[in-house]
Amino acid sequence: MLVRDAMSTVVLTIGPAHTLRQAARLMAARRVGAAVVLDGDAGGLGILTERDILNSVGTGQNPDLELAGTHTTTDVVFAAPSWTLEEAAEAMTHGGFRHLIVLDNDGPVGIVSVRDIIRCWTPARRHPATLAG
Numbered sequence: 001m002l003v004r005d006a007m008s009t010v011v012l013t014i015g016p017a018h019t020l021r022q023a024a025r026l027m028a029a030r031r032v033g034a035a036v037v038l039d040g041d042a043g044g045l046g047i048l049t050e051r052d053i054l055n056s057v058g059t060g061q062n063p064d065l066e067l068a069g070t071h072t073t074t075d076v077v078f079a080a081p082s083w084t085l086e087e088a089a090e091a092m093t094h095g096g097f098r099h100l101i102v103l104d105n106d107g108p109v110g111i112v113s114v115r116d117i118i119r120c121w122t123p124a125r126r127h128p129a130t131l132a133g
Contacts, residue, residue, distance in 0.1 A: 003088050004081035006120045007102050007110035013038050016046075016069025020053050020061075023068050027053075033115075034099040036108050037072040045108065046072035049099055078103045081110070085117050 102110040
């Protein structure tokens with residue numbers, strides 16, 4: 001199975017000047033665990049994850065004052081839609097992260113997460129009666 005088959009095509013994009021609270025609200029509303037941060041001034045893409053927000057709040061930083069750009073990972077590993085899920089999982093394992101931005105020639109087309117990969121690799125849920133067995 002390929003990344004294009006598993007990825008979410010809901011790509012939340014924000015700017016580096018969004019506060020962490022604004023980013024968290026947008027992520028919650030769209031039910032996603034990561035946002036692509038587009039920074040035209042820095043000339044690239046980054047990623048802000050729910051873990052980045054949690055780490056900031058957990059250290060006592062104010063989510064209304066902290067900016068997404070300060071907490072964005074800019075050294076990003078990107079996936080291609082044609083990667084296998086094994087390649088994506090290997091990149092995540094090697095890098096120690098749970099999301100990959102999926103790029104094609106025109107820019108971000110999706111995000112694939114560990115959850116997406118597990119969903120594809122896990123057999124369809126069995127009927128509860130068969131689990132009791």
